[in-house]
Amino acid sequence: MTALRPVQPGRALVVLDGEPWRTVPLEALARAGVGKGVELDRERLRALRRELRRLEALGAAAAALRYRDRSAVELDARLARRGVARAERERALGTLERAGLVDDERFGAGRAAALAERGAGDALILDDLERRGLAAAVIAAALAGLEPETVRAARVVEARGRGAKTARFLAGKGFGEDAIEAAVASLPPDAIS
DSSP states (O other), rough: OOOOEEEEEEEEEEETEEEEEEEEEHHHHHHHHTTOOOOHHHHHHHHHHHHHHHHHHHHHHHTTTSSEEEEOHHHHHHHHTOOOHHHHHHHHHHHHHTHHHHOOHHHHHHHHHHHTTTOOOOOOHHHHHTTTTOOOHHHHHHTTOOHHHHHHHHHHHHHHHHSHHHHHHHTTTTTOOOHHHHTTTTTTGGGOO
16 A cells, blocks of 8 residues: 545545555554555455444444434344345444443333323333334333333323223223223223224
């Protein structure tokens, strides 16, 4: 390698034997041990390619996290759809977990609280968190952190009124039998349909 020419912040043009070769992130060059005067042999090229794949996976994962939090399983699936190899996905997820950017416990608690705030019952929240690939223990902790389902259902009943329509609404939102019974407790049996 005969030269490195900065072209933009964090990136440099690699010049090989006087000819421009490729623009590469400086971090990848440093981690691969590539610099001016260093022979770019097969071993260093492999190391550089590994670092480029690692940075690509981290960049794709960071972009996926830019607008909202995601579970590790969701992020892994997103990277897989982009064609990132399993080993690189695992490395990227491990890096992001160590940095605290991917945290299934935090994600599960936040997602459960958001759904509960929008009027969801425990069954709907459980289903949503399972579909997002969270572990059973994480889901249980997220549900345990919510106020009781009957209290949330009572708020819905207070806002919508007691009746069969509200009972159907609660059932559709994933509330359990106890919460629904509270909504229809004063109705005659023939009023529920």
